[in-house]
Amino acid sequence: MQLTLEFGGGLELLCNSVKIHTVDVEPKAEEKKLTMKHLLSWVHTNLIKERPEMFLKGDTVRPGVLVLINDCDWELSGQLDTVLEDKDVVVFISTLHGG
Amino acid sequence: MDSNGVSSASDIRREIASLEAAKAQIEDRISTLQAQLSNCSSNGRAKEEIEENRFSAPSPTETISDGQLSADMIYRYSRHLLLPSFGVEAQANLLKASVLVIGAGGLGSPALLYLAACGVGRVGIVDHDVVELNNLHRQIIHTEAYIGRSKVESAAAACRAINSTVQIVEHKEAFRTSNAVEIMSKYDIVVDATDNVPSRYMISDCCVVLGKPLISGAALGLEGQLTVYNYNGGPCYRCLFPTPPPTTACQRCADSGVLGVVPGIIGCLQALEAIKVAGAIGEPLSGRMLLFDALSARIRIVKIRGRSLQCEACGENTTLTPQKFRDFDYEKFTQSPLSTSPLKLNLLPTNARITSKEYNERNIKGEAHVLVDVRPSHHYKIISLPKSLNIPLASLEARLWEISAALGRDEGDKTENDGSSASLYVICRRGNDSQRAVEYLHKMGFTSAKDIVGGLESWANDVDPKFPTY
Ligand SMILES: [Zn+2]
Numbered sequence: 001m002q003l004t005l006e007f008g009g010g011l012e013l014l015c016n017s018v019k020i021h022t023v024d025v026e027p028k029a030e031e032k033k034l035t036m037k038h039l040l041s042w043v044h045t046n047l048i049k050e051r052p053e054m055f056l057k058g059d060t061v062r063p064g065v066l067v068l069i070n071d072c073d074w075e076l077s078g079q080l081d082t083v084l085e086d087k088d089v090v091v092f093i094s095t096l097h098g099g
Numbered sequence: 100m101d102s103n104g105v106s107s108a109s110d111i112r113r114e115i116a117s118l119e120a121a122k123a124q125i126e127d128r129i130s131t132l133q134a135q136l137s138n139c140s141s142n143g144r145a146k147e148e149i150e151e152n153r154f155s156a157p158s159p160t161e162t163i164s165d166g167q168l169s170a171d172m173i174y175r176y177s178r179h180l181l182l183p184s185f186g187v188e189a190q191a192n193l194l195k196a197s198v199l200v201i202g203a204g205g206l207g208s209p210a211l212l213y214l215a216a217c218g219v220g221r222v223g224i225v226d227h228d229v230v231e232l233n234n235l236h237r238q239i240i241h242t243e244a245y246i247g248r249s250k251v252e253s254a255a256a257a258c259r260a261i262n263s264t265v266q267i268v269e270h271k272e273a274f275r276t277s278n279a280v281e282i283m284s285k286y287d288i289v290v291d292a293t294d295n296v297p298s299r300y301m302i303s304d305c306c307v308v309l310g311k312p313l314i315s316g317a318a319l320g321l322e323g324q325l326t327v328y329n330y331n332g333g334p335c336y337r338c339l340f341p342t343p344p345p346t347t348a349c350q351r352c353a354d355s356g357v358l359g360v361v362p363g364i365i366g367c368l369q370a371l372e373a374i375k376v377a378g379a380i381g382e383p384l385s386g387r388m389l390l391f392d393a394l395s396a397r398i399r400i401v402k403i404r405g406r407s408l409q410c411e412a413c414g415e416n417t418t419l420t421p422q423k424f425r426d427f428d429y430e431k432f433t434q435s436p437l438s439t440s441p442l443k444l445n446l447l448p449t450n451a452r453i454t455s456k457e458y459n460e461r462n463i464k465g466e467a468h469v470l471v472d473v474r475p476s477h478h479y480k481i482i483s484l485p486k487s488l489n490i491p492l493a494s495l496e497a498r499l500w501e502i503s504a505a506l507g508r509d510e511g512d513k514t515e516n517d518g519s520s521a522s523l524y525v526i527c528r529r530g531n532d533s534q535r536a537v538e539y540l541h542k543m544g545f546t547s548a549k550d551i552v553g554g555l556e557s558w559a560n561d562v563d564p565k566f567p568t569y
Contacts, residue, residue, distance in 0.1 A: 009324070063340065064342075064344025068401045071402065091399070095340065096317035097295055097350075098205075099316065
């Protein structure tokens with residue numbers, strides 16, 4: 001299925017400084033649905049070019065990264081268990097502290 | 100220079116500096132007197148001096164008699180009063196409100212200017228820093244005349260110059276757990292315009308302890324973020340970020356750069372949210388976050404989680420009290436310092452390091468050497484030492500052969516490099532990356548590599564005062 005993935009707040013530096021990626025991701029063969037858990041490992045394998053520890057910690061995103069699915073915090077949709085649909089927009093953004 | 104009574108450049112500079120200091124003092128005094136004058140003319144009654152306030156601007160309640168605005172106020176704020184959705188009620192609310200702005204930098208500058216201009220009754224400013232030339236591209240509240248002087252004094256003078264009827268309170272100190280509760284308890288609304296992680300946790304926790312809404316903004320590079328915490332049952336900073344980010348993920352404007360107008364935009368939006376909360380109008384940005392991307396001209400407003408029942412600060416079983424807050428070590432919790440002073444690593448033994456002065460002496464003596472500058476290439480383009488070889492730290496591994504070639508020997512015999520005639524020195528901006536590079540070079544067999552202590556900054560301080568710093 002087609003997804004739009006966006007990286008911001010400096011996370012784009014981990015993917016060759018490209019902020020917006022339009023990608024095709026299929027669910028694992030044994031599963032019918034594509035979950036955020038699978039998407040994270042897909043991103044790790046396919047998009048993250050350097051310092052993966054700046055993106056992931058354990059099987060989820062590192063502290064200080066917000067995940068937004070269709071402009072909504074993934075905490076509200078079940079985090080790693082969120083089931084994605086075609087044309088979803090997933091934003092990964094690192095919080096800023098500067099001023 | 101010459102002996103005909105013509106001053107040298109340094110004399111002229113000194114005189115300009117002393118005249119500017121005198122001019123700033125006079126301007127300060129004028130704004131004080133103007134504040135006093137408008138106080139005398141608009142209201143004849145005696146005023147009580149507010150504790151920290153050296154100036155006797157009218158306190159907002161005194162300017163509203165019988166719920167009516169004075170003639171001066173009606174005229175000054177007429178464009179607000181004409182707005183049906185704002186009107187005299189919201190303006191009266193602003194005049195009665197007090198806002199604490201923590202940080203008089205890139206975010207605080209426009210926020211303070213608008214808060215003073217719009218007639219918030221009392222505005223407090225907290226900062227311990229002084230104005231520097233490299234602040235002025237974004238910290239638009241400060242002027243050249245204030246370089247070297249307190250940011251709080253400078254910002255307060257600018258606010259008074261715009262609106263002498265607003266009470267400006269100067270807190271010339273760092274915001275710390277020891278003074279936070281005392282300072283913040285005197286205000287209704289808090290604007291977080293700081294620039295580091297521990298301050299953000301500390302300010303949010305203090306707002307939770309005291310029940311104050313928090314207008315939080317941040318900017319870096321070409322991006323900005325904005326939200327309102329601890330407002331009307333909404334989340335606090337810890338609800339969103341229960342665990343601090345790794346220190347390597349916390350970039351600073353001084354390292355990563357920031358386009359001046361970006362914090363300007365976020366600071367303006369912080370003023371707007373503070374005005375909405377203070378004026379009791381509209382829908383403050385609580386439970387939502389605004390994400391601003393300047394380069395692609397995109398603004399995204401996203402829905403964020405609500406208050407977390409498990410939150411250590413504002414959740415059901417919280418144990419956060421003023422006392423616990425005072426004792427909490429935010430620097431330890433976030434593993435990063437409250438002050439924004441740059442990191443000073445010490446990775447190498449002294450015999451693997453040399454001072455910039457010593458390097459200069461060796462260079463003058465004509466010692467055969469290779470100088471590797473490990474800063475990113477866009478830094479190198481700003482300014483560099485002559486004949487230095489730019490190999491950014493990130494590409495050092497792939498480009499070791501260039502160092503070998505420059506040292507005039509084969510890539511193959513790295514292990515016997517001590518016999519090589521040319522020495523190898525490594526420099527960077529402040530002397531941290533150069534140590535990391537030397538550590539790596541030693542591991543790869545370049546055992547004579549030495550870093551230049553303190554980098555180009557120390558070169559500018561100790562060897563060549565004309566060398567640009569950034
Ligand atoms: Zn909370």
